Amino acid sequence: MLIKLTGGTVYDPACGIDGQLQDIYIKDGRIVAKPTDAVVEKEYDLKGKVVMSGAIDMHTHIGGGKGNIARTLLPEDHRQDPVHRSDITRSGCGHAMPSTFVTGYRYAEMGYTAGFEPALLPINARQAHMEMADIPILDKGGYVMLGSDDYLLRMLTAKKDQKAINDYVAWTMQSAKAIGVKVVNPGGINAFKFNQRKLDLDEQNCHYGVTPRDILQVLATAVKEIGVSHPLHVHGCNLGVPGNVQTTLDTIQGIGGLPMHLTHIQFHSYGTEGDFKFSSGAAQIAEAINRNKNITIDVGQILFGQTVTASGDSMRQHANHKHASPNKWVTMDIECDAGCGVVPFKYKDQNFVNALQWAIGLETFLLVNDPWRIFLTTDHPNGAPFTSYPHLIRLLMDRSFRNDVLSTIHPEAQKMTTLASIEREYTLQEIAIMTRAGAAKLIGLKDRGGLSAGNWADITVYTDNTDRQKMFEKPDYVFKDGQLVVVDGKVVSTKWGTTHVVRPDFDPSVEKGLKDYFDRYLTMKMGNFKISDDEITEDGRGSITVHPLSS
Amino acid sequence: MTEITEVPSPFCGIGTDDLTIRVDGVLLKVIENGCAVNTPAFEQPMTDISARVAGQEVSLEVAVAKAAELLKDTKLPLIGGCATDVNGMRGLLALADRSGAVVDNMNFTGARNNFLALQDSGWMNTTLAEVKNRCDLLLVVGTDLEGFAPRFFERYLWNKESMFIEDTSEREVIYLGRAPSGDASTNPMGKKAQVFPCAIEDLAEVVAVLRALVKKQPIRATSVAGIAVADLQLIADKLKAATYGVVTWAAGALAYTQAELTVQTLSEMVKDLNNQNTRCSGLPLAGKEGDQTANQVCGWTTGYPARTRFSSGYPEYDPFLNETKSLLANGEVDALVWVQAFNVNAVPPETDLPTIVVGRSGMTFTKEPDVFIPVGTPGIDHAGHAYRMDNVVAIRLKKLRDSGLPSTAQVLNAIEQAL
Numbered sequence: 001m002l003i004k005l006t007g008g009t010v011y012d013p014a015c016g017i018d019g020q021l022q023d024i025y026i027k028d029g030r031i032v033a034k035p036t037d038a039v040v041e042k043e044y045d046l047k048g049k050v051v052m053s054g055a056i057d058m059h060t061h062i063g064g065g066k067g068n069i070a071r072t073l074l075p076e077d078h079r080q081d082p083v084h085r086s087d088i089t090r091s092g093c094g095h096a097m098p099s100t101f102v103t104g105y106r107y108a109e110m111g112y113t114a115g116f117e118p119a120l121l122p123i124n125a126r127q128a129h130m131e132m133a134d135i136p137i138l139d140k141g142g143y144v145m146l147g148s149d150d151y152l153l154r155m156l157t158a159k160k161d162q163k164a165i166n167d168y169v170a171w172t173m174q175s176a177k178a179i180g181v182k183v184v185n186p187g188g189i190n191a192f193k194f195n196q197r198k199l200d201l202d203e204q205n206c207h208y209g210v211t212p213r214d215i216l217q218v219l220a221t222a223v224k225e226i227g228v229s230h231p232l233h234v235h236g237c238n239l240g241v242p243g244n245v246q247t248t249l250d251t252i253q254g255i256g257g258l259p260m261h262l263t264h265i266q267f268h269s270y271g272t273e274g275d276f277k278f279s280s281g282a283a284q285i286a287e288a289i290n291r292n293k294n295i296t297i298d299v300g301q302i303l304f305g306q307t308v309t310a311s312g313d314s315m316r317q318h319a320n321h322k323h324a325s326p327n328k329w330v331t332m333d334i335e336c337d338a339g340c341g342v343v344p345f346k347y348k349d350q351n352f353v354n355a356l357q358w359a360i361g362l363e364t365f366l367l368v369n370d371p372w373r374i375f376l377t378t379d380h381p382n383g384a385p386f387t388s389y390p391h392l393i394r395l396l397m398d399r400s401f402r403n404d405v406l407s408t409i410h411p412e413a414q415k416m417t418t419l420a421s422i423e424r425e426y427t428l429q430e431i432a433i434m435t436r437a438g439a440a441k442l443i444g445l446k447d448r449g450g451l452s453a454g455n456w457a458d459i460t461v462y463t464d465n466t467d468r469q470k471m472f473e474k475p476d477y478v479f480k481d482g483q484l485v486v487v488d489g490k491v492v493s494t495k496w497g498t499t500h501v502v503r504p505d506f507d508p509s510v511e512k513g514l515k516d517y518f519d520r521y522l523t524m525k526m527g528n529f530k531i532s533d534d535e536i537t538e539d540g541r542g543s544i545t546v547h548p549l550s551s
Numbered sequence: 552m553t554e555i556t557e558v559p560s561p562f563c564g565i566g567t568d569d570l571t572i573r574v575d576g577v578l579l580k581v582i583e584n585g586c587a588v589n590t591p592a593f594e595q596p597m598t599d600i601s602a603r604v605a606g607q608e609v610s611l612e613v614a615v616a617k618a619a620e621l622l623k624d625t626k627l628p629l630i631g632g633c634a635t636d637v638n639g640m641r642g643l644l645a646l647a648d649r650s651g652a653v654v655d656n657m658n659f660t661g662a663r664n665n666f667l668a669l670q671d672s673g674w675m676n677t678t679l680a681e682v683k684n685r686c687d688l689l690l691v692v693g694t695d696l697e698g699f700a701p702r703f704f705e706r707y708l709w710n711k712e713s714m715f716i717e718d719t720s721e722r723e724v725i726y727l728g729r730a731p732s733g734d735a736s737t738n739p740m741g742k743k744a745q746v747f748p749c750a751i752e753d754l755a756e757v758v759a760v761l762r763a764l765v766k767k768q769p770i771r772a773t774s775v776a777g778i779a780v781a782d783l784q785l786i787a788d789k790l791k792a793a794t795y796g797v798v799t800w801a802a803g804a805l806a807y808t809q810a811e812l813t814v815q816t817l818s819e820m821v822k823d824l825n826n827q828n829t830r831c832s833g834l835p836l837a838g839k840e841g842d843q844t845a846n847q848v849c850g851w852t853t854g855y856p857a858r859t860r861f862s863s864g865y866p867e868y869d870p871f872l873n874e875t876k877s878l879l880a881n882g883e884v885d886a887l888v889w890v891q892a893f894n895v896n897a898v899p900p901e902t903d904l905p906t907i908v909v910g911r912s913g914m915t916f917t918k919e920p921d922v923f924i925p926v927g928t929p930g931i932d933h934a935g936h937a938y939r940m941d942n943v944v945a946i947r948l949k950k951l952r953d954s955g956l957p958s959t960a961q962v963l964n965a966i967e968q969a970l
Contacts, residue, residue, distance in 0.1 A: 065942065065943050067851075068847060068850045068851050071850050071851065071854045071855075072666070072669065072670070072846075072850050072855075072856060073669065073670060073673065074670075074854075075670060075854070075855055075868050078854040078855065078866075078868075082863075082865040082866070082867075083865055084864040084865045085648050085649075085861075085864055085865065090645070090648055090852075091648050091853070091861060091864060091865040091866055092852065092853055092854065092865070092866065093853065093854035093855075093865075093866065097854070098854070099851060099852055099853055099854045099866075100851045100852060101852065121943075123680075123943060123944055124943050124944070124945075126936065126945045126947065127847070127943070127945050130637055130936065130945065131851045134641070134851060134852060150684075150714060154714075192830075193681065193685065193795070193830065194830075195794075195828070195829060195830045207715070318675075318825070324673075327672070328669075328670070328671060328672045328673040329673040330669070330673045330674055330675070330676070331675045331676075332675070332676050332677065332678070332943070333676075333677045333678065333681045333685075333832060334677075334678050334681070334943050335678045335679070335680040335681065335943065335944065336680045336681060336684055336714070337680070342673075520712045521680070521683065521684055521712065521713070521714050522680050522683075523566060523679045523680045523683060523706070523707070523944075524559075524566065524568055524944065524946070525557045525568050525569065527557055528557060528559055528568045528946065528947055531947075532947075534934075535936075535947065538934070539638060
């Protein structure tokens with residue numbers, strides 16, 4: 001069927017289109033050039049509408065064990081937001097950590113068509129993929145977590161060469177079906193198992209003698225050398241610790257020009273100034289980002305209200321458990337592989353620290369110049385549930401609204417932020433870069449995130465509205481692979497998205513050492529550890545899309 | 552005849568995946584690394600191959616149509632058992648959502664002791680590979696561990712090599728509340744575990760005193776439930792002195808009222824120990840017959856564990872009101888679907904309600920259900936996924952033979968379609 005979207009105002013930064021009137025044609029799920037002879041079977045009149053490609057959340061905790069622990073932990077949160085079934089949709093729950101089906105519906109209802117789980121533990125990757133297989137409409141993928149696994153740390157202690165590490169990283173990516181590599185509190189999750197309670201960038205793991213800096217260096221190098229487009233995805237040391245802005249600046253400096261993505265940087269941008277010994281480091285961070293073109297970031301904005309934090313960083317989550325609200329929390333040590341910590345949080349605008357965290361996130365958005373290197377996230381659900389994105393977009397695009405909210409937060413926090421003086425308002429094109437073209441480019445997604453012919457037809461249509469929150473929370477239409485899935489902010493049909501992966505090469509002999517390690521120390525045979533393609537495709541709903549490696 | 556190696560087991564809960572199984576047609580023989588739990592479960596003969604309606608053999612299509620007919624006008628059907636693989640649970644939850652059913656996993660009343668503690672205060676837990684490589688002290692509370700999982704000690708405690716324990720035979724094992732049924736916990740040098748028995752229902756009190764001692768609270772009594780406080784002090788001191796202590800229990804073995812408070816006290820004690828400059832972790836034992844699988848899949852599909860109803864059009868969790876036993880006793884439900892793909896002995900509860908059994912081939916009944924559909928067992932008749940006791944690890948189950956039996960998912964999806 002040939003579909004025509006007529007006369008919309010198109011924002012397609014991937015092609016340099018910034019608010020131009022354009023027609024778009026869709027055939028067999030993809031965007032096509034204007035056909036010379038074919039008959040248009042379905043036409044949508046988009047005069048006065050804003051057209052973008054489907055949004056991509058490049059860092060959202062939507063699959064894996066810690067998310068399911070968070071769900072199990074919070075029945076009272078689900079009871080506030082029950083979701084009824086309909087003839088075409090499944091029932092479930094919403095709010096802080098929605099059920100899988102509701103995750104898919106609500107993302108689609110905001111115009112999102114893809115989400116990437118940033119913390120795929122190798123041993124838990126199977127679960128993450130099974131959960132994501134039950135998220136309808138969205139495409140998905142994951143970044144496999146390394147850096148606190150004993151295998152890598154043993155390699156570093158044994159002074160294995162970079163080539164050997166590259167093989168291990170590539171093998172793990174293939175085994176876990178990943179599109180990127182993430183490191184969380186490098187070596188720190190492991191150190192916590194040895195009863196270390198903090199680990200600075202240059203502090204040694206007490207057993208291995210390896211530092212976070214060493215781990216970042218070898219992993220960032222491996223990711224680059226095996227040809228993975230997405231740079232090493234880094235959740236740095238000292239999350240949430242006042243003064244960690246210096247750790248973050250040292251981390252940027254220390255990577256020596258290698259591509260690196262610093263995630264939820266808001267949680268890593270804290271100074272120690274002022275009466276409360278807690279201050280904003282956003283200006284220093286933004287200045288460093290602006291200067292170092294090898295660095296990309298996402299913000300991890302916090303927004304006020306109840307949520308739950310779910311992280312691989314068992315060391316820092318254990319330290320933060322005293323802030324748990326409600327007062328219940330979980331940490332786990334996991335399979336000589338990683339760990340996790342789940343701590344419910346209620347961010348309050350009248351709490352000085354929370355209020356300043358809110359301002360630090362916004363300062364970061366507004367002070368980083370290049371929208372291609374900064375991404376819109378709340379680190380769902382850690383800073384806020386993903387359903388708060390339209391509100392966040394309004395804060396970025398509407399200075400008077402932003403200042404109105406600013407004037408209501410803790411008065412001491414107002415004094416500690418430069419936010420009121422920042423005039424910048426994001427444009428629609430900049431929002432489209434952060435949430436579409438830039439995200440697709442960063443992850444290395446071929447044929448997604450743009451509206452030129454050949455791309456998959458993931459398209460979102462909004463009614464222009466000066467209230468940007470209203471505009472972004474209720475798209476007129478959302479197409480996923482050419483199928484109309486949302487009308488007026490409600491799901492009208494569902495489908496199953498694909499799983500995006502890359503398949504970097506490795507020397508097959510890497511399995512010799514691994515098989516021996518699995519047999520001696522782990523609890524599963526190596527052959528049973530590797531996830532096969534048919535585990536994702538055998539139910540007839542899932543599919544795998546392999547993306548090219550960078551040369 | 553073929554031999555299949557590295558076969559993972561969905562039966563024992565501890566994720567053994569080193570079995571060698573000889574397959575001769577549909578006959579299975581465990582020839583390496585079997586145990587008292589896994590061997591009979593794998594070798595269970597396949598008998599029924601056809602579905603039955605009112606005791607008469609019928610085609611699968613006829614049985615599915617009859618099942619749908621029985622469910623069609625129900626007000627509140629109950630889907631019990633819930634013992635199957637991940638895809639089976641997906642099908643089960645889709646059917647429950649469509650039919651407005653109550654879903655209740657058969658082991659939930661035991662598991663509830665854990666869920667209530669988790670949902671009230673949380674815990675710090677670990678997984679089997681960490682035990683294998685780090686645990687220097689194992690405290691087993693109220694549970695016959697080897698009866699639960701016969702190969703636990705061989706695989707995870709007396710393993711020859713470990714990354715961080717120089718000599719694994721020097722690990723210490725202490726039993727509190729219940730003595731072990733055999734010698735699996737005796738270390739390779741012949742040293743027996745220390746055992747401090749008490750009546751199982753007295754564990755609440757014993758564990759409360761142990762936690763108080765860990766927290767250095769003064770205790771005036773000299774003995775608790777027959778255990779000397781000095782002995783509990785010894786356990787507390789050992790937990791504090793351990794580098795990586797592990798406290799384990801099976802929620803179902805704590806079979807007394809309000810045992811969730813015992814689990815909570817143990818879990819809070821583990822947290823206390825982690826505030827005293829050492830590491831310690833909990834290790835809840837479970838994972839039998841798909842119980843963790845049921846709770847995991849129900850968890851991501853609904854937000855809640857597998858004792859949840861869909862009669863309002865959305866999931867409602869209640870760990871007490873949605874219990875099979877009371878729903879049947881109070882006449883609250885009007886049909887029963889029993890799903891049990893692992894264990895022929897886990898038959899549905901007795902009821903006069905219309906009953907549909909989606910069960911493992913070989914299941915026998917004192918009262919023939921209205922519909923019986925024999926299904927394949929995940930990990931024998933078809934591939935699938937099951938969760939281990941430690942929840943983090945899902946194992947990939949293998950297909951071992953061609954039995955022609957449909958999977959749970961196929962049957963439940965067909966019934967849902969027919970509705």
